[in-house]
Amino acid sequence: MDRAASPSLAARADDLQQSDIRSVTRRVEEVDGINLGQGVCDLPTPEPIKARAHQAIRDDASIYSHYAGIEPLRRAILEKEQAHNEVPATSPEDVVVGVGSTGVFVSAAFTLLEDGDEVVLFEPFYGYHRNILELTGATIRYVPLGGPDATFDRSAMEAVLTDDTKAVVVNTPANPSGKVWTREELSTLAGLLHAHDLVAITDEIYEYMLYDGAEHVSLASLPGAYERTITLSGFSKAYNVTGWRLGYGVAPAPIAEKIGLMNDLLYICAPRPLQHAALAAFEDLDDDYVAQLQADYAERRELLCETLEAIGFDVPWPDGAYYVLAHFGDLAGTQAGFADDAAACDTLIEDAHIGSVTGRSFYHDPADGQHELRLCFAKELPVLRRACEQLRAAFGG
Numbered sequence: 001m002d003r004a005a006s007p008s009l010a011a012r013a014d015d016l017q018q019s020d021i022r023s024v025t026r027r028v029e030e031v032d033g034i035n036l037g038q039g040v041c042d043l044p045t046p047e048p049i050k051a052r053a054h055q056a057i058r059d060d061a062s063i064y065s066h067y068a069g070i071e072p073l074r075r076a077i078l079e080k081e082q083a084h085n086e087v088p089a090t091s092p093e094d095v096v097v098g099v100g101s102t103g104v105f106v107s108a109a110f111t112l113l114e115d116g117d118e119v120v121l122f123e124p125f126y127g128y129h130r131n132i133l134e135l136t137g138a139t140i141r142y143v144p145l146g147g148p149d150a151t152f153d154r155s156a157m158e159a160v161l162t163d164d165t166k167a168v169v170v171n172t173p174a175n176p177s178g179k180v181w182t183r184e185e186l187s188t189l190a191g192l193l194h195a196h197d198l199v200a201i202t203d204e205i206y207e208y209m210l211y212d213g214a215e216h217v218s219l220a221s222l223p224g225a226y227e228r229t230i231t232l233s234g235f236s237k238a239y240n241v242t243g244w245r246l247g248y249g250v251a252p253a254p255i256a257e258k259i260g261l262m263n264d265l266l267y268i269c270a271p272r273p274l275q276h277a278a279l280a281a282f283e284d285l286d287d288d289y290v291a292q293l294q295a296d297y298a299e300r301r302e303l304l305c306e307t308l309e310a311i312g313f314d315v316p317w318p319d320g321a322y323y324v325l326a327h328f329g330d331l332a333g334t335q336a337g338f339a340d341d342a343a344a345c346d347t348l349i350e351d352a353h354i355g356s357v358t359g360r361s362f363y364h365d366p367a368d369g370q371h372e373l374r375l376c377f378a379k380e381l382p383v384l385r386r387a388c389e390q391l392r393a394a395f396g397g
Helices: 020-030 047-058 071-083 100-112 127-135 154-158 183-196 253-267 272-283 287-310 329-334 341-352 381-395
Strands: 095-098 118-123 139-144 165-171 199-203 229-234 247-250 323-327 372-376
Touching: 020 341, 047 272, 071 095, 071 247, 071 272, 095 100, 095 253, 100 127, 100 199, 100 229, 100 247, 100 253, 118 127, 127 139, 127 165, 139 154, 154 183, 165 183, 183 199, 247 253, 287 323, 287 381, 341 372, 341 381
Parallel strands: 118 139, 118 165, 165 199, 199 229
Antiparallel strands: 095 247, 229 247, 323 372
């Protein structure tokens, strides 16, 4: 055998490469900078959750769980979805616990979609959604949506629908834009699901990060929508455990069962001791935790948005999540290093030692994001203050 020869790889692997988000992380580390690019929350994990994890390990909760998750956690998720989200799920059989909300998204996408199907994705989109959908073999139909102040345009979605359209992906609150879909917008979407026999996958992982009175509404809570909706959420963002990889999906039992079996095929099950730890989110933390979380993130949002505005960015303040998709078109014409998103990303790393993500990462046509950068404010407050000081020192303001 010729050891120098390269093996033949599957076509689905040909275009795979490190995401812009992760490559920025590496470059920021090289200059000992502050990474406001990747959505890695560095805030501490709540003590009750850590304590439950320690106890589960001491109790040797180490074998495989049921492929859809331990029953107490699925029941707790069911009760939370019923009470908080008003989703009419009826049984733990409607719940699947998986390897992060992204892992459940993978399982749901491969359960629903195959070659010949079409799926609607709104722009700006979360890159992992797009890349995973592509792996299913489905064709993606892109619909522009915009930022926090944008309104869902029914006609824009109808324009891309065909007889092969099978599903639509909704992210609310949205990464990267911070848009929160309104009840009226979701009601309009629900009408389209029925009219065109579509299924929705909703990514609601940022459901607790809300500002200025924004309301999170689950599509599945609307009349007649539950039967056509797979609702995704998880623990990573709200409880600062992004590396634990623990998320969940809620759907009518016949759909949830197939997603769970797909989860079994791909991952076997979510990490068992961490499933026990996640119970603390429902049993040991109360509404005060969420209220404090929202207040803390609102303070961080204000700090970053005001800093970006001071150095010349046009900033649509997000209504939800913990990202800012900031525009720098004016700087492109007046300041060196801001010709486009790639140049601006380089400039922030080189001059301010701050990581961001290029706007092109969130659009099918890179030109649509050429004057945008995404920055994340899920940082410990002293770290975020230092980052803002570095931005002001490098670019004025």
